[in-house]
Amino acid sequence: MYWEENLETMNEGALKEMQLKLVNQTLVKAAEAPFYRNISGKKLRTLEEIRELPFTRKQDLRDHFPYGFLRTDLSEAVRLHSSSGTTGNPTVVFHTRADIENWTNQVARSMYMIGVRPGDVFQNTMGYGLFTGGLGFHYGAEKIGALTIPIGPGNSKRQIWFMQTFGTTVVHILPSYALRLYSIFEEMSVDPKKDTKLKSFIIGSEPHSEELRREIEDLFGVRAYNSYGLSEVCGPGVGFECSCQKGIHLWEDYYYVEIIDPETGEVLPDGEEGELVLTTLQREAMPLLRYRTGDLTRVLPGKCECGRVHKRIERIKGRADDMLIINGVNIFPIQIEETIMRTPGVGKNYLIEVKTENFMDKLYVKVEVDKEIFEGTLAALTGLQKKLTEELKAEITVTPTVQLVEPGTLPVWEGKAKRVQDLRSK
């Protein structure tokens, strides 16, 4: 059941010792990159001493575009990935051959953990190209020996045709796209539970709620696993859920994990919520020290039943920069999504709008009426509107205006769902 039993189940002391050795090797390597020049000669005696190092931020990557973080000769790099920034410099990440191999190994270990084996058929609906989601999983699946279909995103009918024709068992998919795909299954009168061999979905790349995961599992009759990654440190495969589905194991032989208070930068103890900070331990081309991911989560205390030593984080609550501040109250879109998901009578699509009215912030939540449940009375509709308003208020402490709209009228995105529109006057 383990891809690399020794590395996955070693004892905590041995892991810490290994991490300290790897951090110090990384410091030596990092000092060869222009950006980290002034850490030259730094050596840690304990892992905690890493706190003496400054953070690295996404803005640093942009400011030192394109080669400020590259420590090797450009000729040693075999791959470049880049963010699709439309304004300013993009974030560019270089990989040596060893980096690609390590990345592939992390993905293979992750997929093996949820039961992917030779003989499985893996349909990768993530974008290929500069985005790391597609290629990262592609190489990991091939390394395991699964038949890999690099279909990429979109064209839902063709996706379903491939699933049926080639007996797809494992799918890598955006959670928002999974819902859209299900509606196409319905349109084509294909029942994913009976008419396909689907058994596992890998979902990631956008924060989603536990409710949404269970919904996807019920609709398709699969188990859905949460995947975590970011292109700055490689891509997908940084962390993955095991079959216990109780948190995401971060591969600590590849990353040193810290959770910090995003305001003060202070390191928080396990169990407390804050921003995830990662130090790469095996990157060759572009080591990153104390990189602020912007992702909010917490380390789950205690050991996982699966026997792996690697720390688990809770599903990502949101990005520090996704947080909405409404009349001084912090709100994450995921809280609104969770509430909508558990309220019967409304659909799964939603739109959040924030506007300025009379110098105050005003929150609007638009949801679609579920036409299968509509019973035809105005009283039931006003009751539904009132119930959702109250549930949301209980969750976020701000009273929103809930607007019921007709089914199929809210935009559906095939890619990353953007469900928040901040229309406040700046």
Place this chain on the structure above:
Amino acid sequence: MAYHLSIFVENRPGKLEKITKVLADNGINIRAISVASAGEFGVVKLLVNEGDRAFAALREQNITVSKRRILVILLPDSPGAMYDLLVVLSEKNINLEDCYGFVVERKKQAAVVIEAEKYPLAEGVLKEKGYKLLSDQELAAI
């Protein structure tokens, strides 16, 4: 047993138009229409000559529609007829969830559509008092 169609609509220009266009395109006659609004949305009740076909056509267009059971009562088109009917119902403590009317034959006969919470009781009471209730078939034939 008769029923009408209940449709969820947003209160925006063109929404009602879209619904009536679906019916027009399918050659369906509207006998009566009533609109109840709660600010930004409302419910439209439609009494049509071919309920099943209208229901299917509207669903096909992704319109949120459901069928609601109704009583359609024939009344003489004369003063006091509606009052008499309401007295009969209120004496039995029967609440009306919805109520609207239309003229069947000018100056002679009108019909009242009601959605009652105690449907079988309302039907029994009205029949006992000699009211004529229209069936689906009779409604279609008007």
